[in-house]
Amino acid sequence: MNPIKRVLFICTGNSARSQMAEGLLRQLAGKRYEVFSAGTDPKGLHVRSVDVMGEIGVDLTGHTSKSLDLFLEQKFDHVITVCDRAREHCPVFPASRTLHWDFDDPATAPEESQPEEFRRVRDEILERIRSFLTTDGE
Numbered sequence: 520m521n522p523i524k525r526v527l528f529i530c531t532g533n534s535a536r537s538q539m540a541e542g543l544l545r546q547l548a549g550k551r552y553e554v555f556s557a558g559t560d561p562k563g564l565h566v567r568s569v570d571v572m573g574e575i576g577v578d579l580t581g582h583t584s585k586s587l588d589l590f591l592e593q594k595f596d597h598v599i600t601v602c603d604r605a606r607e608h609c610p611v612f613p614a615s616r617t618l619h620w621d622f623d624d625p626a627t628a629p630e631e632s633q634p635e636e637f638r639r640v641r642d643e644i645l646e647r648i649r650s651f652l653t654t655d656g657e
Contacts (some may be wrong), residue, residue: 524596524655525553527612529605533558533584534565536601536622539641542577543648555595557587559605565626571637575645597655601644620647 526544530537537556545554561584569579599618600606606619622643625636 523551523553525594526555526597526599527590527593527595527615528554528556528599528601529559529587530556530601531559531604531624532562532565532626533586534562535568535624535626535637536640536644537605538564538568538579538582538584539572539577539644540599540601540620540648542572542579542582543641543645544651546577547648548652555585555590556582557585557590559587561586565637567625567633567637571634571641574638575641618651620644 528537528540528544533556537558541554541556544552548554563584564579564582569582572579595612595615597618598612598615599620601620601622602624603619603621606621622640623636625633625640628636
């Protein structure tokens with residue numbers, strides 16, 4: 520049996536993209552991964568993140584926005600930044616494989632188009648997670 524791998528998703532606010540990635544990987548990979556998310560400047564979980572993830576059966580209601588500082592002394596198999604700004608501000612995590620997936624911030628879309636933008640970004644993250652699970656030997 521393979522050991523459990525630890526994954527940390529990082530974005531700026533830890534309000535949307537990294538939260539969605541955390542929820543999706545946890546849902547799709549089950550106990551094969553220990554999954555976390557954090558922000559370089561946490562802003563709180565965006566309500567639309569909870570809504571669009573709930574539409575596909577992923578519950579984020581217990582999630583909170585966390586600071587990257589909480590994870591600096593921990594070891595991870597994969598550290599994945601999900602926006603360019605987070606990649607620029609991400610510290611080095613020794614012995615971790617660092618990946619970068621740049622997704623648009625759906626919270627910056629005009630209010631009337633945010634539901635569609637959150638769904639689009641969610642779906643893009645879902646496809647990237649599926650690919651990750653295939654290439655990571657799962």
